[in-house]
Amino acid sequence: MRTNAEMTEIYKRNQAILYKICYLYMKNSHDAEDILTETFCKLIDRAPAFDSFEHEKAWLIRVATNLCKNQLKSWWRRHEDLEDYKELIGTEDQEDQYSELLNALMCLPDKYKTVVVLYYYEGYKSEEISGIIGKPASTIRNYLCEARIILRKYIEGSEYGE
């Protein structure tokens, strides 16, 4: 069992990336926070040992991603439209190119989302992402390429892409 101080450190190290991944999947802050909490509860309950911070991060990302997928299939989710990400994007007056891009990121197929966050936000190379999530680097590169095509098409179709 980890102490509260140790848990706090782990949380601070990983909160930002995990929350972004959860939000991209769930598209609302409430569910994203719940999944973030549940991810760390799994860490507490299963108490796995990690070789390194990267190993720790990879484990947390896998758990969070799976929890998101499960939640998206859950009974309550299927009955309610809980998306609130439009609030992040803001009103028409507040919209900018990043809002449009965020909208595009939200609309990406789920399989690309974690890779995109790891590559573009965390700055990992495809080989490093491969190590974190256990997929061949060539697959990661394909996912990134496909995601870029989808994002570009989306942006080109918007007023900011014209």
Add this chain to the structure above:
Amino acid sequence: MENNNIKKALDKITLSEENNQRVLESILRHNGKKGRFNRAKLLRVAVIAAVLVFFIGGSTVYAVMISRGELIFSGSNPKVPEKKTDFSVVFDDSLKIPMSEIKGEVNECREQIRKQVENYDMFSSQSPHTVDKLFSDYKDAVSYVGLDRTIIPAPNHLTGETIVRIEGNDAGDLELISIENEYYKSELLTATAYTYIYTDRYPLEVSIGATSYSDGFEGVDFYGESVSVEGKEFWVVSSTPFSDEWLGKVVVFKQDGIIYQLFVRYKEVETEKVEKIVSEWMNAF
């Protein structure tokens, strides 16, 4: 499209300082209460329908305590903390069923889950810890699970496709089996029946619940109580109308370690029909 733009777009997704602290505190509370229900077992008192009202962090929590279970209402909307936007029925570990009691073909999923974990692909649409099976008949689904004491509530309603979801851990131990069936459907009323079997390998607290709050919607109030029907206790939770004017009602029942749930969404005009459906479901046990 510059890489930096994607980073800046993702920068918009941040947890506020207040919510960040709340999440961390929630995690640390969990860290401190491992084994809570083991301690609770020693202190368990059969408090029937005693209503407790107390305050946590500015939000109001109402709990209806019933022996071996609590119906808890809480408010997670920080702007309206008194609003009871969340509910959960929390059970203790005595509800967990030894995995050895599950005798059906569902055990074949243990190997399947082990293989899915081995060949882990986080980008598939399927979690490696989950297997879904479809059945055209509810009885076939129950037979597949093979827990003899499972009750089939109001089988005349359970006519549609039935989904059995099996969740396991890395070792292939079965943690949770749920059986879901469309119980009733009309234009203004949908009812879905669920059966939940939590095994002794399930690592977390057993609870059934929902929230109606999100940042884009302030949430609706949940309210409810325990209801006794022929000596059997049911938890009945209703909602005030959602923004689309649909109402929600959830009925939860446990027997022999198995949790049964009926989830109903309906328009007010169908209230009488809902009462009939709920009553029929309850009387099936």
